[in-house]
Amino acid sequence: MRYVIIGGCIAAMGAVEGIRSIDKKGSITILDGEQRGVYSRPLISYYLAQPDRFKNLAYRSAEYLDHHGVDVMKGWAVQIDRSRREVVLHDGQIISYDRLLIATGAAPFIPDISGIKAPWVKTFYTIADVEALDSILTKGHNALIIGSGLIGMKAAESLRQRGLNVSVIEKERHILPRILSPESANMVNCLLNEAGIKTQCGEELTAVNENQANFASGLCLPVDILVLAMGTKPHIELAMDAGLKVNQGIMVDEYLQTSDENIYAAGDVIETRNIITGTSEIMALLPLAHREGYLAGVNMAGSKSCAYEGGIFMNSLNILGISICSAGSLPRAETEFLVWQEDHKYLQIFLDGDFLCKYIAVNLPEVTGPLTNTIADKIRIEKRLWQHFMTSPTLSAFPDVYWQKLRKEANYDYNKCS
Numbered sequence: 001m002r003y004v005i006i007g008g009c010i011a012a013m014g015a016v017e018g019i020r021s022i023d024k025k026g027s028i029t030i031l032d033g034e035q036r037g038v039y040s041r042p043l044i045s046y047y048l049a050q051p052d053r054f055k056n057l058a059y060r061s062a063e064y065l066d067h068h069g070v071d072v073m074k075g076w077a078v079q080i081d082r083s084r085r086e087v088v089l090h091d092g093q094i095i096s097y098d099r100l101l102i103a104t105g106a107a108p109f110i111p112d113i114s115g116i117k118a119p120w121v122k123t124f125y126t127i128a129d130v131e132a133l134d135s136i137l138t139k140g141h142n143a144l145i146i147g148s149g150l151i152g153m154k155a156a157e158s159l160r161q162r163g164l165n166v167s168v169i170e171k172e173r174h175i176l177p178r179i180l181s182p183e184s185a186n187m188v189n190c191l192l193n194e195a196g197i198k199t200q201c202g203e204e205l206t207a208v209n210e211n212q213a214n215f216a217s218g219l220c221l222p223v224d225i226l227v228l229a230m231g232t233k234p235h236i237e238l239a240m241d242a243g244l245k246v247n248q249g250i251m252v253d254e255y256l257q258t259s260d261e262n263i264y265a266a267g268d269v270i271e272t273r274n275i276i277t278g279t280s281e282i283m284a285l286l287p288l289a290h291r292e293g294y295l296a297g298v299n300m301a302g303s304k305s306c307a308y309e310g311g312i313f314m315n316s317l318n319i320l321g322i323s324i325c326s327a328g329s330l331p332r333a334e335t336e337f338l339v340w341q342e343d344h345k346y347l348q349i350f351l352d353g354d355f356l357c358k359y360i361a362v363n364l365p366e367v368t369g370p371l372t373n374t375i376a377d378k379i380r381i382e383k384r385l386w387q388h389f390m391t392s393p394t395l396s397a398f399p400d401v402y403w404q405k406l407r408k409e410a411n412y413d414y415n416k417c418s
């Protein structure tokens with residue numbers, strides 16, 4: 001069996017492990033368009049902050065790939081010929097496959113506005129982006145980050161650590177709009193300002209001129225470096241051109257199979273099931289990318305036997321010592337919630353009957369693991385127990401039901417099939 005994987009990062013590594021759990025002999029070829037090896041994107045902010053200290057961003061080593069008999073070809077795939085089962089590379093090389101995995105991830109969204117190609121306008125997504133930023137940054141200069149999501153915030157932190165004056169500009173009404181509530185955002189905003197990162201919300205970038213950024217409100221800010229962190233868009237072009245079923249991301253069934261039985265897809269490029277809302281969404285998260293890749297690999301090598309249950313949104317970031325965690329989604333607009341707040345700590349939990357469906361935690365990292373597991377495993381915990389926990393949300397006060405379930409499942413194997 002010839003397995004070909006387009007893209008060589010997280011989902012691809014999951015797939016290698018999934019394939020090899022079933023098929024020890026088939027040939028595996030990775031088409032690595034980025035040509036920087038298999039690395040962990042979340043580590044790029046540490047690399048930018050301290051380039052001399054954090055050079056090794058590897059997610060898996062070259063020796064690891066060698067050990068698994070994986071052939072890595074440096075090259076960008078430009079076409080999938082489904083009838084011939086071939087992938088065409090940018091230089092004209094043709095690679096044949098029996099089973100293909102599309103694991104092409106996503107790329108930063110770049111708005112089509114005047115001046116966006118100025119040399120001091122950058123993105124923050126790859127090792128190459130970090131190197132490009134590093135080559136132009138100067139201590140004391142003004143850096144403007146457009147977008148206050150996780151990626152924008154990590155860019156802000158790194159540039160602040162490099163001694164730049166950093167401002168984060170957000171189009172929505174509060175920072176981290178997909179992670180925080182207005183109240184928790186307010187608290188984090190104050191902490192960020194104290195830590196030296198300025199923020200401004202409700203401003204939409206309209207143009208970039210001679211070292212200045214213009215916004216829809218008429219606001220005009222001087223800037224030496226502008227970082228675009230306005231969201232991402234999945235690399236779906238190949239799949240679209242090949243006539244595969246595509247929506248916002250590539251559409252797959254529960255076995256990660258696309259509308260072509262010989263082609264699978266995994267990671268940031270696909271839409272998957274949000275297990276809280278039941279909807280099909282792009283859930284661009286590293287652990288999900290690996291799991292999807294793993295299950296796709298197992299199904300590619302076997303008999304389509306491992307169904308993917310879907311995932312939950314989860315975010316965990318630390319910005320200049322401020323810990324922010326959130327997981328889950330709201331199944332209904334009027335979902336009930338409870339709030340606890342003390343000094344610089346904040347916890348908000350959202351309940352759907354006896355089920356926790358989402359939480360937001362600021363500077364309370366000790367309770368986030370159990371909270372995330374409770375959502376992901378859909379553990380039923382009565383509302384009165386949550387009310388009690390929220391009077392003093394510590395690990396020891398976490399409802400007993402959770403610990404009992406944990407003890408039962410102590411031998412749970414993350415990579416097991418069902």
Ligand SMILES: Cc1cc2nc3c(=O)[nH]c(=O)nc-3n(C[C@H](O)[C@H](O)[C@H](O)COP(=O)(O)OP(=O)(O)OC[C@H]3O[C@@H](n4cnc5c(N)ncnc54)[C@H](O)[C@@H]3O)c2cc1C
Binds near residue numbers: 077125150
């Ligand atoms: C700064 C930053 C911080 C992050 N922090 C977190 C975090 O804290 N937690 C978390 O869960 N997630 C985080 N993420 C997201 C996480 O990195 C992604 O979810 C994960 O990398 C997705 O893996 P993937 O394999 O699907 O795609 P990717 O890692 O994007 O890999 C896809 C690869 O395919 C290549 N490719 C694309 N098209 C082609 C083609 N036509 N031919 C050949 N190659 C191609 C791309 O160049 C890329 O190398 C972060 C991302 C960034 C940028």
